[in-house]
Amino acid sequence: MEEITVYTARAVRTMEPSLPLATAVAVRGDQIIEVGSLESMQPWLQAHPHTIDDRFAEHVIMPGFIDPHLHPSMAALLLPMHFTTALEWKLPWQDVPSTRGHNEFLDRLKAIDLEMEDPDEPLFAWGHHPIWHGEVYRQTLNGISTTRPVIVWHRGFHTLVVNDATVEWMGLDEAEGERHPQVNMAEGRFFETGLSLAFRYFNKFTLAPKRFADGLERLRQVVHHGGHTTIGDMAAGMFDLEMEWPALVKALERDDTPFRVQMIPPAMPLGGGKKEGAKLIDRAVGLRERNTHRLRFYDHVKLFADGGFYAGLMQLGPPGAIDAHHGEWMTPPETFEEVARTFWNEGFRIHVHCSGDLGVELALDTLEKLQWERPRFNHRFTIEHFGVSTPEQVRRMADLGACASVNIYYVHELGDAYWKHKLGHERASQMSRLGTLARHNVPTAVHTDFTMAPALPLNSAWVAATRISEAGHVMGAEERLSLDQAMRAITTEAAYVLGLEHEIGSIRAGKKADFTILQQDPYEVGAENLREIPIWGTVFEGRPFPIKPLK
Amino acid sequence: MPSTAARIPVTVIGGYLGAGKTTLINHLLAGGHGRRLAVLVNDFGAIDIDAKLIAAHDGDTISLANGCVCCTIADALGDALDKVLAMPAAPDQIVIEASGVANPAKIAMYGQGWPGLRLDGIVTVVDGESVRARADDKFVAATVRQQLAAADLLVLHKTDLLAEEQQTAVRHWLRQQAPGTRLLAASFGDLPAAVLLGQGSFSSRQYDDLAAHDIYRTASFQFSGPFDRECLAARIKAWPAGVLRAKGLVYLDDDPGHAHILQLVGRRYSLEQGPAWNGETPASRIVVIGTDPDIDPKWLRGSLLQNRQ
Numbered sequence: 001m002e003e004i005t006v007y008t009a010r011a012v013r014t015m016e017p018s019l020p021l022a023t024a025v026a027v028r029g030d031q032i033i034e035v036g037s038l039e040s041m042q043p044w045l046q047a048h049p050h051t052i053d054d055r056f057a058e059h060v061i062m063p064g065f066i067d068p069h070l071h072p073s074m075a076a077l078l079l080p081m082h083f084t085t086a087l088e089w090k091l092p093w094q095d096v097p098s099t100r101g102h103n104e105f106l107d108r109l110k111a112i113d114l115e116m117e118d119p120d121e122p123l124f125a126w127g128h129h130p131i132w133h134g135e136v137y138r139q140t141l142n143g144i145s146t147t148r149p150v151i152v153w154h155r156g157f158h159t160l161v162v163n164d165a166t167v168e169w170m171g172l173d174e175a176e177g178e179r180h181p182q183v184n185m186a187e188g189r190f191f192e193t194g195l196s197l198a199f200r201y202f203n204k205f206t207l208a209p210k211r212f213a214d215g216l217e218r219l220r221q222v223v224h225h226g227g228h229t230t231i232g233d234m235a236a237g238m239f240d241l242e243m244e245w246p247a248l249v250k251a252l253e254r255d256d257t258p259f260r261v262q263m264i265p266p267a268m269p270l271g272g273g274k275k276e277g278a279k280l281i282d283r284a285v286g287l288r289e290r291n292t293h294r295l296r297f298y299d300h301v302k303l304f305a306d307g308g309f310y311a312g313l314m315q316l317g318p319p320g321a322i323d324a325h326h327g328e329w330m331t332p333p334e335t336f337e338e339v340a341r342t343f344w345n346e347g348f349r350i351h352v353h354c355s356g357d358l359g360v361e362l363a364l365d366t367l368e369k370l371q372w373e374r375p376r377f378n379h380r381f382t383i384e385h386f387g388v389s390t391p392e393q394v395r396r397m398a399d400l401g402a403c404a405s406v407n408i409y410y411v412h413e414l415g416d417a418y419w420k421h422k423l424g425h426e427r428a429s430q431m432s433r434l435g436t437l438a439r440h441n442v443p444t445a446v447h448t449d450f451t452m453a454p455a456l457p458l459n460s461a462w463v464a465a466t467r468i469s470e471a472g473h474v475m476g477a478e479e480r481l482s483l484d485q486a487m488r489a490i491t492t493e494a495a496y497v498l499g500l501e502h503e504i505g506s507i508r509a510g511k512k513a514d515f516t517i518l519q520q521d522p523y524e525v526g527a528e529n530l531r532e533i534p535i536w537g538t539v540f541e542g543r544p545f546p547i548k549p550l551k
Numbered sequence: 552m553p554s555t556a557a558r559i560p561v562t563v564i565g566g567y568l569g570a571g572k573t574t575l576i577n578h579l580l581a582g583g584h585g586r587r588l589a590v591l592v593n594d595f596g597a598i599d600i601d602a603k604l605i606a607a608h609d610g611d612t613i614s615l616a617n618g619c620v621c622c623t624i625a626d627a628l629g630d631a632l633d634k635v636l637a638m639p640a641a642p643d644q645i646v647i648e649a650s651g652v653a654n655p656a657k658i659a660m661y662g663q664g665w666p667g668l669r670l671d672g673i674v675t676v677v678d679g680e681s682v683r684a685r686a687d688d689k690f691v692a693a694t695v696r697q698q699l700a701a702a703d704l705l706v707l708h709k710t711d712l713l714a715e716e717q718q719t720a721v722r723h724w725l726r727q728q729a730p731g732t733r734l735l736a737a738s739f740g741d742l743p744a745a746v747l748l749g750q751g752s753f754s755s756r757q758y759d760d761l762a763a764h765d766i767y768r769t770a771s772f773q774f775s776g777p778f779d780r781e782c783l784a785a786r787i788k789a790w791p792a793g794v795l796r797a798k799g800l801v802y803l804d805d806d807p808g809h810a811h812i813l814q815l816v817g818r819r820y821s822l823e824q825g826p827a828w829n830g831e832t833p834a835s836r837i838v839v840i841g842t843d844p845d846i847d848p849k850w851l852r853g854s855l856l857q858n859r860q
Contacts, residue, residue, distance in 0.1 A: 173666070180664020193660040196629040315690070326693070329652040332568045333690045362690055 004028045004050035005542070008038065011521055012061040014507035015491045025061060026050070027513040030541035035507050055544070059536050060521045062487075063506050064229025064259075064514030065457040066494035068405050069351075069384055069447035072233050072252075072261065073244050075222065076215030077206055078126055078451045082112045085127030085155060087413065087470055089454055092221040092547075099127070102134035109144045109152070122149035122169065122205060129155045131417070136161050138188025151202070156310045159191040160198060170201040207239070209247070216251035225547055226455045227535045229259045229514035232498050234351060234384065234449075235302050236263040245290065253292045258540035260294045262498050263287070264351060267301040267339050268331075277342035284348070300349045300499060302384075303340055304330035306359030309387040309410055310452055312422070314356030316388060321422045327356060337366045344370045349380040349499055351405070355387045364393060367400050377401065382497050385410075385449065388427060391436050398440040405445045405497045406489075408432045408463045409453030411476070415469035429476035434464055438485050445494035446486075457490040458522075458530050464489055465527035483527045515539040558669040559636070561645045561662030562748050565655025565698050566676035567685055571708040571740060572648050575676060578740035579646065579747060586744065589635045589642040593628065593650045593658070628661055636667050644671070644748055652694050656701035671749055672816030675702035679713045679721050686728070699729045703817035704746075704795060711738035733795050733817040735842065743767060749816065750798045750838055768846040771838040772855060777804035778835060780822065786855055787813075787820060793843025800825065802833040813837060 005027050012022040014035055026033040026041050028048075034041045038052070083089050084105060089096035099108050105128070113123060123145070128136065141150045141163035149166035153159075167174070167188070177185045182194035190198040205211065223231055237244055252261060265287055268280055287297040307313025307328035315327035330353070331339070343350055352363040360383055367381050382403040387410050397404065410418075410431050419428035437444040446460045453460065462468075465486040467475045481489065495505025504512050517536040525533060537546035564572050576590055628647070635645060645668065649658045655673045662670030675698050678685075685695045699705065705725060710718055718736070725734055735742065743764055780803055787797070799813035801822065810833070812825040839851060 176666045177664075181660050183664060193657055194664065196661075197664060197666075200629050200633070317689075326654075326697070328654075329691070329694060332650070332652045334568055335651075358690065 001048070002029045004033055004044065004048050006038065006041065006045070006050060006052045007056050007061060007515075007539075008052065008054045009056045009059055009061045011523075012507060013063075013487075013521070013523065015063050015488060016506045016508050019508070022507075025507055025513075025515075027539075027542045030513055032507060032509055032511050032513050034509050056517055056536070058519075060518045061507070062516045062518060062522075063491045063495075064504065064512075064538055064540065065227045065490050065516045066230045066232075066445075066498065066505065067223075067226070067228055067447050067450070067455060067457060067460075067490070068232040068262075068445050068494045068497045069234040069407075070231050070450035070455055071235060071238060072216065072219050072231075072248060073238050075219040075451050075455075076212050076247075077239075079215045079218035079222065080206075080211055081124040081126045081153070083127050084108050084112075084125045084133075084152075086129055086132035090225075090456065091218075092225040093218070100132050105133040105136070106140070106144065109141075109150065113145050113148060113150070116148070119148060122151060122166070122202075124151045124153065124206070126153045127155050128152045128161070138163055138167075138186065141166075141188065151198075156312070158195070158311055159189060160195065162188045162190070162198070164188075170198070172197075172201065207243075212247055213251055216247060220252060220257060222450075222455050223259050224538065224545065225535070226457055227516040227518075227538055228455070228457065229516065229538050229540050230262065230495075230498070230500065230504055231259060232262045232264055232447075234264050234447075235353075236265045236297070238266075241265070248295060249292060253294050256545075257294060258538050258543070258545035260296065262300070262500070263295055263297045264300045264302050265297065267303050267343055267348075267350070268335075277338075280339065280342060281346050284343070298499070299347065300351060300380075301343050302351045302353065303336060303343075303363075304353045305336065305362050306330060306353075306355050309355040309385060309407070309414070314387055315358035315362075316423075317357045317361060317390070322424060323422055325422065327358065333362055336362060337369065340366050341370060341373075344376070344379070345374060347376075349382075351382045351384050353384050355385050357388045357390055357393065360386065360389050360393050364396050364400065364402070367402060368396075371400055380497065380499055384447075386433070387431055388423065389433055391433070394433065394436045394440050394442060397437075397442050403443040403445075403497050404437050405447050405494075406432045406434060406437070406464075407449050407452060408434065408446045408460055409448060411467050412463045412470055413453070415467075415475040416471045416473065419475075429467075430479055431475070433476070433479045434481045434485075434489075435476075435479035438481055443493050443496050444481075444485075444489055445497040446489040447494075456531065458533055458535075461486040461490050461522075462527065462531035465530065483523065483530075486527065486530070487522055513539060513542040517544075558667055559641060559643070559645055560671035560749065561647060561659075561665075561668050562671040563647050563649055563655045563659045563662065563673045564676060564747075565649040565653060565658070565673060565701065566651070566706075566708075567678065567682070567691065567695050567698060568651030569681070570651075570676040570678040572651075572676050574740035575706070575708070575737075575742065575747070576646060576648055576740070578742070579744055582744050584744035584748075586643040586748070587640070588644055588646055588748075589638070590646045590648065591628070591631050591635070592648045593653065628658070629665065632661060632665055632668065646748070652691070654694070654697045654701060656697075659701070670819075671814070672703040672819050673701050674704045674706060674747060675699060676706045676708050677721075677725065679707050679709050679718065683721065683724060696728065699725070699732075702729060702732050703819045705729060705732050705734045706742065707734060707736045708740075709738055710736045731792065731818060733792060735795065745769075745840055746795055749796055749814075750840065766842050767840060768842070768844070769838060769840045770846050770848045770851040771836065772848065772851045773834060773836050774852075774856065775802075775832070775834045777802050777807060777833070779804055783813075783855070784820065784822065786857065787815060788818075790839075790854060791841075791843045791845070794839050794841040794846065796841070797837060797839040799835060799837030801835045801837070802828075807833060815839075 008024045022035045023037045025035045083096040088098045144150050149169040150163045152161045177183050182192045306315035313328045354360045384405050386406045419425045464481045492505040495501045519534040649655045797815035801811040810825040814821045
């Protein structure tokens with residue numbers, strides 16, 4: 001039997017209402033033996049060999065943070081690119097400063113160009129937004145380099161602009177490019193379906209095995225630095241599972257990876273395809289055969305209702321939008337219902353991507369129908385994202401036993417823009433309506449959908465509890481969570497949404513010894529300072545993993 | 552850069568789930584139109600190709616006895632198009648079955664912009680029984696209306712299930728939704744390839760499948776004098792709604808060295824530079840297909856030349 005290690009701390013915030021505050025936690029192997037004080041756990045310590053480890057004596061121990069919805073593969077594509085965002089990003093290898101203003105944006109690109117060692121390596125910069133950076137054109141980017149391909153990708157992913165060297169690198173005939181209705185060769189601009197044409201050439205480079213592996217290694221560091229010990233890959237295999245799976249295993253199933261990944265595959269191929277129910281079930285069940293220690297498929301699947309929130313393709317109910325808005329369905333409503341029924345009747349737990357209130361409505365209409373046909377308790381049907389919703393939908397979620405996993409960063413990054421250009425103040429200030437969810441006791445987690453928001457749980461909790469927009473406005477004070485609710489949304493409730501509440505999410509005897517070690521106490525610093533709390537590191541399955549400071 | 556003539560034409564078949572797009576495509580694949588088709592299916596159903604036509608299965612690709620291929624595309628339409636373009640024997644035409652919730656105009660952008668391809672046109676298939684209810688449905692109203700608006704040709708399908716007065720009412724309604732869009736009726740996908748996909752060449756052999764449909768008429772026209780670009784466009788745009796398609800090689804006075812390729816699908820009209828005449832005596836040749844009872848060679852000649860001879 002392994003020796004017991006007792007970690008003492010300034011405070012152990014267990015997130016268990018029965019014993020919320022403690023000063024010591026005893027761990028054996030990957031398991032918590034007891035939480036309490038050195039005195040209270042004496043019977044264990046007298047009966048078994050143990051050591052007292054006081055390295056956290058000045059710190060605060062919390063349950064390991066959980067992000068139930070992020071996208072490792074998307075992150076692997078994006079993280080090797082250079083971030084040039086208007087908002088700050090904290091990355092393990094770099095604090096990305098806020099870049100605002102046209103000249104500042106160009107200066108940033110020039111600086112990156114100078115720093116790059118290989119003169120031929122394409123410069124991919126992500127984060128351009130005309131509101132902050134002004135328009136950039138092919139000519140503008142020729143001013144950065146005439147020899148190195150320079151590609152500037154929009155923060156919301158739907159447009160990119162390239163210089164002459166990129167066109168040459170692509171080998172794209174000018175006249176051929178010009179034919180495309182969503183490509184403007186004179187401006188060097190590829191948008192919407194025109195992006196496919198650009199990535200036809202880029203993918204050889206951006207998805208090349210070495211670069212993808214480098215991206216996953218960066219993702220590994222990002223997840224650790226955020227203080228996570230569990231994440232959900234909420235669309236496992238989003239590009240191509242057979243390409244991604246070996247890369248994920250190689251990059252993440254390592255002794256020094258301090259987190260686990262719950263793999264939630266799409267219930268059906270994203271773009272459609274065969275839908276014979278039995279085959280879908282067989283496929284979802286069969287995926288579990290490949291499970292490793294850290295990467296696990298289980299009885300959760302993902303469905304998609306309407307289009308994305310950053311892409312502006314969500315389906316809005318009345319009264320629609322200020323601008324000429326066109327929502328899209330990712331799955332036809334009839335197919336959505338049919339596939340949901342297939343998995344519901346097999347006992348699966350279903351997560352539904354819903355961005356707009358009409359998307360939420362489709363998910364809830366479907367859930368209500370399935371409950372009528374074949375009632376289930378404890379089904380964990382979860383609405384994911386929850387950008388725009390109505391209060392009545394929240395009440396209906398409570399009635400039907402649904403959960404919520406909310407992208408709260410929408411309020412911070414898009415709150416002002418959607419107030420002014422799309423939804424008006426009333427609905428923009430009530431995006432991601434956490435307060436109503438809490439008032440109806442709907443189990444509610446927050447997530448980042450990384451790379452849609454920074455993979456920093458304390459940052460998510462900060463937005464959840466303050467609803468401060470990037471311009472500094474409080475967006476919808478009544479929809480804020482309390483500090484405690486916000487901390488639950490990245491621990492206990494996130495574990496519940498992932499169906500892992502018996503193993504993780506709080507600190508109590510019998511659970512996994514997953515901790516996030518904070519250098520300040522969230523309950524002392526208060527909601528407005530949550531995102532500033534320094535993280536010492538984590539303990540994953542009983543083993544400490546300090547975060548190495550930036551070089 | 553490939554000339555217009557060398558690009559493979561792409562026809563997009565759109566329409567809501569259950570409108571009968573696959574039935575239409577099966578009918579096309581079984582037809583004796585002599586063209587090699589590549590069909591890309593992007594719908595949420597299985598590839599439901601008529602078993603009698605299938606020669607071999609290979610993963611997501613189905614080879615058909617008549618030399619055509621079918622494949623499913625999950626998301627990556629561009630990849631699927633590249634695979635088709637890389638086939639040892641390129642197909643004569645690509646048909647994309649759009650997803651039931653797609654805006655076919657968006658899919659059509661691939662035809663307009665993908666290297667090696669050109670857009671033939673957008674055909675939206677309409678379930679005559681359900682389209683009006685769907686156009687008011689709380690979830691899909693906007694999607695269905697967008698699909699109607701995107702069409703170059705509307706196919707009112709499943710007419711066998713519609714009583715005469717129902718059919719009249721839905722036709723009337725469709726004309727209001729998509730004013731000026733050419734409208735055809737069909738049941739069980741029974742539409743000639745020449746109408747759906749266009750005339751394969753100028754030889755009348757290609758229209759054999761038209762003979763079985765007495766409502767379709769064709770006419771062709773030849774003329775050795777040059778046309779004025781603007782004048783020709785104005786005359787073609789004045790054609791009645793019963794003209795569904797036209798195709799032609801045109802001799803233009805502002806570029807007498809090159810043939811120009813004329814394409815008309817519904818109201819979608821294009822005239823692009825084609826190959827040089829290369830010693831051949833320049834002359835214009837145009838064929839039309841439509842349902843207007845006036846379509847005949849005399850009418851066609853008159854409409855194009857008017858007071859010229």
